[in-house]
Amino acid sequence: MSLNCKDLLGLEHLDKKELQTILDSVKPFKDLFTRSVKKAPTLIGKTVVTLFYEPSTRTRNSFEIAAKRLSADVVNVTVGTSSVVKGESLIDTGKTLEAMKADYIIIRHSLAGAPDILARNLNASIINAGDGFHEHPTQGLLDLYTMYEKKKKFEGLKVLLVGDILHSRVAKSNIWALTKMGAEVAVSGPPTLIPEDIKNLGVKVYYDLDEAVKNADVVNILRIQLERQQENLFPSVHEYVELYQLTKERLGLAKPGVLIMHPGPMNRGIEISSDVADSKNAVINEQVTNGIAVRMAVLYLLKKRKNVSSN
Ligand code: CP
Helix, strand or coil: CCCCCCCECCCCCCCHHHHHHHHHCHHHHHHHCCCCCCCCCCCCCCEEEEEECCCCCHHHHHHHHHHHHCCCEEEEEEHHHCHHHHCCCHHHHHHHHHHCCCCEEEEEECCCCHHHHHHHHCCCEEEEEEECCCECHHHHHHHHHHHHHHHCCCCCCEEEEECCCCCCHHHHHHHHHHHHHCCEEEEECCHHHCCHHHHHHCCEEECCHHHHHHHCCEEEECCCCHHHHCCCCCCCHHHHHHHHCECHHHHHHCCCCCEEECCCCCCECCCECHHHHCCCCECHHHHHHHHHHHHHHHHHHHHHHHHHHHC
């Protein structure tokens, strides 16, 4: 969040120590989930607004639950029935919410950089919940937290990201954070869906998924965005399934303890087979649970930072 800053816009500009600080802050919030009263007073009197210009099940609800467990007041702006449809600009919408004393605005937008625009124009803390092809920092953090919880290390951990790397904000946030934490990151997918310069980020590329899964400790499978087929970026769903679906047979090539992750929403039968999604290696629902604790930690750290800067 750069810990010197009021916002969390991405993981690219966080250093290893800052990432570690966030990850170390998660456990106490997760421990709260086992109590009969799952609440802390951290954000009492604060207002958290979710402003989603794109659909979401996990991220928006997870932020709402996280904020409520921290005792904040939560307002969900439904963009489709807001004045956005009358042409109100992003900045004017943000300023309107700030005039209502929003302390945090959680934004998802199809435009890469939209959260940054709000952050520059508002005093409220802005949290990026996914912007275009750019970043999805809290998804990256919850992925890292889940990997560490299960594998107990980042140094030398072999993490494979499979699918549409080119259009994936989840892949970008994973790559920025994992490489800084010392993991060995590889990607696999059709050549048309892997950026040419990805190797410059210290990432290994496999076009053959069978080869790639053999080495992995963690396989994080990305949703294949079916609209990409219209752009001729892969010939057919059938061919994608043939070459890049994580099937039970391919899982059989992997190490026995390989962790199977997916940020959701899943296309069962396309990028992942149902039996793999429901296998004992899969931690997809645990990712969702961890997402709440991670978002609580992010809200808590941003509040702490704001308190320091207002002293
Ligand atoms: N992982 C993720 O961003 O899911 P949603 O689109 O449901 O928020």
